[in-house]
Amino acid sequence: MADIIATNETILVVGGGISGMTAALEAAEFGKQVILVEKTPSVGGRVGKLYKYFPKMCHPTCGMEINQRRLKMNPNLRLLTMTEVSAVEGEEGNYSVTLKTAPRYVNESCTACGACGTAVEAEFDNEHNYNLNKRKGAYLPSAMAHPQRYVLDPAIIGTPDATKAKEACKFGAIDLDMQEQETTLTVGAIIWATGWQPYDAAKIQPYGYDRIQNVITSVEFERMADPHGPTGGKLLRPSDNAEAKNVAFIQCAGSRDRNHLKHCSRICCMASLKQTHYVEDAYGDDGKSTIYYIDIRAIDRIDDFHQKVKANPNVTFTKSKVARIDENKGNGNPILRGVDTEGYNRYDNEHDLVVLAIGMEPSVSDFPMKVVVNENGYIEQAESNGGIFAAGCSTDALDVNRAVQSATASALRAVQVVNRVAGSEG
Amino acid sequence: MADEKKIGAYICKGCGIGDRVDTAQMVQIATRDAKAHVAKEHEFLCNADGIKMIQDDIDNEGVNHVAICACSRRAKVEAFNFDNVAISRGNIREGVIWVRPDTDEAKETTQEMADDYVRMAVNEVKFMERPQGSEEAVYNKTLLVVGGGVSGMTAAIEASKTGYPVHLVEKSAVLGGAAARMYKGLPMKAPYDAPADTGVADMIAAIEADNNITVHLNSTLTKTSGAPGRFSADISAESGNTTTENFGAIVQATGYREYDASQLPELGYGKASNVVTQAELDEMALAANGGAIKTKDGKDINSVVFVQCAGQRSDKEGHLNYCSGHCCQTSIKQALYFKEQNPDVDTNIIYSDLRTPGVSGEDFYRAGQKNGVTFTKGDVSQVVQDGDSLSVKFKDVILDEDTAEKADLVVLATGMIPNGGVDIDEVGQDEPGQFTVNVDSILNLDYRQGKDIPQLTKGFNDSHFICFPYETRRTGIYTCGPVRRPMDGAQAIEDAVGATMKALQEIENAGKGRAAHPRSGDLSYPSFRREGCTQCKRCTVECPFGAIDEDEQRFPQFNEARCRRCGTCMGACPVRVISFENYSVDTVGQQLKNVDIPDEFEEKPRILVLACENDAYPALDMGAMNKTEYSAYARVIPVRCLGSVNLIWITDAMNSGYDGVILMGCQKGENYQCHFVKGSEIAHQRMSKVADTLQSLALEPERVETYEIAITDIERAPKLINDMAETIEKIGLSPFKF
DSSP, X not given: OTTOOOOTTEEEEXXXXXXXXXXXXXXXXXXXXXXXXXXXXXXXXXXXXXXXXXXTOOOHHHHHHHHHHHXXXXXXXXXEOSEEEEEEEEETTEXXXXXXXXXXXXXXXXXXXXXXXXXXOOEXXXXXXXXXXXEESEEOSOTTOSSOOOEEOGGGTTSHHHHHHHHHOTTSOBOTTOXXXXXXXEESEEEEOOOEEEOOGGGSGGGOTTTOTTEEEHHHHHHHHSTTSTTTTOOBOTTTOOBOOEEEEEEEXXXXXXXXXXXXXXXXXXXXXXXXXXXXXXXXXXXXXXXXXXOOOOOGGGHHHHHHHHTOTTXXXXXOOOOEEEEOTTTOOEEEEEEETTTTEEEEEEOSEEEEEEOEEESOSSOSSOOOBOTTSOBOOOGXXXXXXXXXXXXXXXXXXXXXXXXXXXXXXXXXXXXXXXXXXX | OOSOOOEEEEEEOTTTHHHHSOHHHHHHHHHHTTOOSEEEEESXXXXXXXXHHHHHHHHHSOOOEEEEXXXXXXXXXTTTOOTTSEEEEEESIIIIITTSOOSHHHXXXXXXXXXHHHHHHHHHHHTOOOOOOOTTOOOOOXXXXXXXSHHHXXXXXXXXXXXXXXXXXXXXSSSOGGGGGOSOBOOOSTTXXXXXXXXXXXXXXXXXXXXXXXEETTEEEEEEESOTTOEEEEEEETTSOEEEEEESEEEEOOOEEEOOGGGXXXXXXXXXXXXXXXXXXXXXXXXXXXXXXXXXXXXXXXXXXXETTTTOSOOSTTSOSSOOSSHHHHHHHHHHHHHHHOTTSEEEEEESSXXXXXXXXXXXXXXXXXXXXXXXXXXXXXXXXXXXXXXXXXXXXXXXXXXXXXXXXXXXXXXXXXXXXXXXXXXXXXXXXXXXXXXXXXXXXXXXXXXXXXXXXXXXXXXXXXXOTTOOSSTTEEEOGGGTSOOOHHHHHHHHHHHHHHHHHHHHHHHTTOOOTTXXXXXXXXXXXXXXXXXXXXXXXXXXXXXXXXXXXXXXXXXXXXXXXXXXXXXXXXXXXXXXXXXXXXXXXXXXXXXXXXXXXXOOOOEEEEEETTTHHHHHHHHHHTTOOOOTTEXXXXXXXXXXXXXXXXXXXXXXXXXXXXXXXXXXXXXXXXXXTTHHHHHHHHHHTHHHHHHHTTOOGGGEEEEEOXXXXXXXXXXXXHHHHHHHHHHOOOSOOO
16 A cells, blocks of 8 residues: 555544444545545444435435546545554644555456356355345445445455356456555544444343344344345334334434443434334334334424324324343243333333344544543544544434534535645645 | 547456346447547456456557446446546446346346446546536635634644644634623533633634734624635724735534523513523623622522523423533532522423433533532423522422412523524525525625525534535535534534634635635536526526626626535536536436437337436445346436436437436435435426427427435335336337338
């Protein structure tokens, strides 16, 4: 990667999800030099794994297409995938950053023709679908993947599959000798946008995510609804692939709970309200949803979305923190036990499928630089952070709209730093 | 461009193209049929050798128009990036070999498809010019900020910090807006456990000390005209003085006004004493300045009830049907005012859903609980005077009973109403200057389509793009703060920084003649042939961004820097005088005309598909990646937006013997997904009239279909093409074959 040019007027953006892409693009379209690094083989992050957005019920891939086109067209922006930041030293206006790039084993000659994918045999969990199905050892991460370039799973290196992949490629795109690379760059400002990950549902022991097959998380349910997903868009429950028509949504799964995540993850109420539409779209009046909640946080002008779902006779709202989930061993149905706090009635409710509206936690806990981090693990805005600015879900649990706002704002803060550098040097 | 056009066509054999179609024949077609000056095939066009082959022709042979017949225009964009030439793409991979079976039977029609895409690509580029950039580009670094509240002050300070001068216009006599009338604000730093300084005084001090920021108090905008880079605004002071200043871009941060609580007599406002709004309580607290808050008649307050969602989140007449977002936390803040003074004061917040999101919200909620604030899930029906105090009647939802609570003070959490100015969609666009709605305009835009920024819903100037929250329909004017969407102070600050980013970015881009989002960087712009124009005004009315005014002779006046390059004006023009250098009636028209139409005896229909390049076209591409087949009779042409589709293309297609036409655009209506807002909707309206045209040609109406396609419609989009092929089989071929 000797051809990467970076100076203390360059902005480094860490994380290629919606926030990082936005921050990078906004700065680049301002005319600044930007390097965007992404840990995985393609950009898109969590948003790339969503089927629809609330409240418009539109597709994240639609905005992603535009952002990817912006990426492809912008000469000021350099994208480095499979790359992580391992060390940051220096100060505002003059950082030295060490990057580690994992081998993709596929070079720029790849045309994404798919011949290597056809040639290899071993299969692995498909990260894009939250491991709900398998992918090959030579794969394109998703249909929308940018860069549109295949990647070899490191596990096939040294196996016959690696040779098969190499032999299948007519374009000399497969390079089995690629090694991890370390690069050190100088940059003026850093935007940290490493986003979030779903809270580990297995830690919420009473809900039995690790024991009961038909208890899944909201992010997994998103993949099921997506025609690109593991079920081709059908809502089928894991235990027997039966149609999941009677679905329970449990709010604050891991959130607003001192034992798990102290904060409210903000998006989960709207996400479940949105997902009741998936149930209805799939099964019409036969599709029933029940939302178990503490407060419905359909905040600001999109509360009307909540009101509409509330008026839907196929959706029931139960104010209750579910105490425990057991499994009906006969049919695999989860049985939800708890107390409906509106009137204090005990219930034992059986559903086809339980979707845990899983909380957001920051995806990085061990930062390679000095920044102020709050108890919840999010980066706080602080003078002492110098020229490092957090964006999106590195700052708080945010919905996409707010994450994009945050990213746009962080881009300006980074521009201010490199403008100061340019001013003092010019 | 004075240089002679010299077209090079390059046919790739890679990714199986060479195995499936006769590329040598395609080379011949490029030169013989389509008259390319140079045509070459290559084993692997996107590799270094292939790129070099093309670059050599550009450098040595004078090729300045390049038709690349390989993969989709969405693939290998970085590789096929040549400076100073016009480029078209023929989609032989995703558009031909991946959607057709590899059988002997299919070979002939697959080849025909590939041949046609070569003809199309060469003829498209033949009619393209490389965009030279707008001559209207003006670079003006000064930013106009309208509104001197927290959002506006933030915008001004941040712009100045970035090195851009600012004029800040505030209607009232002081800066600070709503926050200046508050005792304290919500906490903005961990541990988020107590009300905090609003920061207003510091911001005002920073602005006053900043020579880069010019403040206009007691002032409004009486006229705003121009375009990004060359906005001109009349800033009129109450005193009668008007100054005219020029700006590069505008941030509108005009905030909100309080909901009129006198519309809530059932909650005692205006009837019972000591029923106040949150804003009024903050004014009382500000007056007390840390001392005990007393009632208006000077009595001690020992109990306070906060009524959440007062006149909000309700469909009742006169209520706001949205949530103002900040009020739950504001009530906690205000309850803590009392608790900080005297922990024995009873504070009860009666709510339906407590909305304290994120880290700060939930921490602050816990701080309220820790300090003894009571939270009751209930539904307040009435507040009445009860002797010296008040009685709050409500249904306790948890205990499922009707009950009442006494209070010395009742605080109504009423909502925020955006100061968005005139709702131009309400007042209509027919005659400029005639507005009947009794709201003052904020910007007083001298635009053909109206005085203010179009509103999205409930009066807010939001964008409705989840991915692109700052995109207004008036280029170079960005909204932030509660005028855009209900929000609290901390969010307004963040929002203002973001809007400032977009505004300064637009100043830079307008200075270079480059388009703003979503075609950012595009140097093309619409031009029109004045002599052909009939002054029908369709372009000025239909432009989703209000970019086109009318000049004194009533000709359209394009404001290039306001244009987003969607081409809706080009689609609207009945006399086809509007075009872009790289996208015109000809660049598409010549593609469809150069498709080889077999005569009727061959029984090979032709289906023209005009597909939105952002959603429908990628959906077809991704279907192709899954090898989802569709009819070999289809010829797909991507369009910038369905709004750019000119009816002449349909008529031309029908006249030249196509058997069917499919238009694929984005979702329209309330939850529109069209990235040019109105393009898809306008196209659907235009197409509703196409039936007449078909009738006059004695053709069946089902030969033309218009669909809303999402990017995820990877199976549906190909299926719609196949449906059309079936329809044609049923109704027969078009009689217009020659």
